[in-house]
Amino acid sequence: QKEVEQNSGPLSVPEGAIASLNCTYSDRVSQSFFWYRQYSGKSPELIMSIYSNGDKEDGRFTAQLNKASQYVSLLIRDSQPSDSATYLCAGLPLGFGNEKLTFGTGTRLTIIP
Amino acid sequence: DGGITQSPKYLFRKEGQNVTLSCEQNLNHDAMYWYRQDPGQGLRLIYYSQIVNDFQKGDIAEGYSVSREKKESFPLTVTSAQKNPTAFYLCASSIRDTRLGELFFGEGSRLTVL
Numbered sequence: 001q002k003e004v005e006q007n008s009g010p011l012s013v014p015e016g017a018i019a020s021l022n023c024t025y026s027d028r029v030s031q032s033f034f035w036y037r038q039y040s041g042k043s044p045e046l047i048m049s050i051y052s053n054g055d056k057e058d059g060r061f062t063a064q065l066n067k068a069s070q071y072v073s074l075l076i077r078d079s080q081p082s083d084s085a086t087y088l089c090a091g092l093p094l095g096f097g098n099e100k101l102t103f104g105t106g107t108r109l110t111i112i113p
Numbered sequence: 114d115g116g117i118t119q120s121p122k123y124l125f126r127k128e129g130q131n132v133t134l135s136c137e138q139n140l141n142h143d144a145m146y147w148y149r150q151d152p153g154q155g156l157r158l159i160y161y162s163q164i165v166n167d168f169q170k171g172d173i174a175e176g177y178s179v180s181r182e183k184k185e186s187f188p189l190t191v192t193s194a195q196k197n198p199t200a201f202y203l204c205a206s207s208i209r210d211t212r213l214g215e216l217f218f219g220e221g222s223r224l225t226v227l
Contacts, residue, residue, distance in 0.1 A: 098144060
């Protein structure tokens with residue numbers, strides 16, 4: 001298993017619906033997780049981080065972490081066309097610096113007006 | 114405004130030539146990183162530096178070199194030894210040891226080898 005795996009998509013969601021992006025990971029990266037958004041041709045930007053089991057909400061975004069099942073997800077409520085981008089999941093093992101961040105290949109999300 | 118500036122945005126290189134990508138940050142961050150992004154692959158770490166005059170190899174350092182003579186600057190040289198250099202190169206920085214996982218990226222440099 002790759003250390004961090006994502007479905008590459010593309011994932012198409014109607015405007016106003018909930019977009020659900022998923023990521024699974026191996027034991028090596030099982031501590032903190034981060035979601036980056038990358039618009040086409042641009043650089044990634046951090047939108048959510050989650051460190052413990054459960055849900056974390058920030059505006060229209062909710063990150064969910066389930067360590068028992070080794071998956072992390074990002075929900076986007078009330079999807080907007082501006083949410084169309086590639087979303088990168090990244091994991092970081094406990095006790096290590098950012099040089100150990102492991103990125104998934106990204107899921108391309110398209111919001112259909 | 115604080116940020117990371119990469120240049121050039123687009124670069125074409127003939128085979129056998131070395132090329133240097135510039136990365137400058139005014140965020141006062143200690144740590145800087147170079148990543149490579151290829152279609153269908155995640156970001157892969159080339160080199161990183163946590164302090165001036167010190168840098169470490171990442172996962173795919175072969176064919177690349179860096180320097181860190183100033184806190185603000187972390188240039189990457191793609192040498193002729195790099196077998197497949199065509200890619201999107203991203204420079205990033207972070208606050209050392211805190212806010213782990215939070216990287217600030219430059220706009221990227223797209224290198225094409227002809």
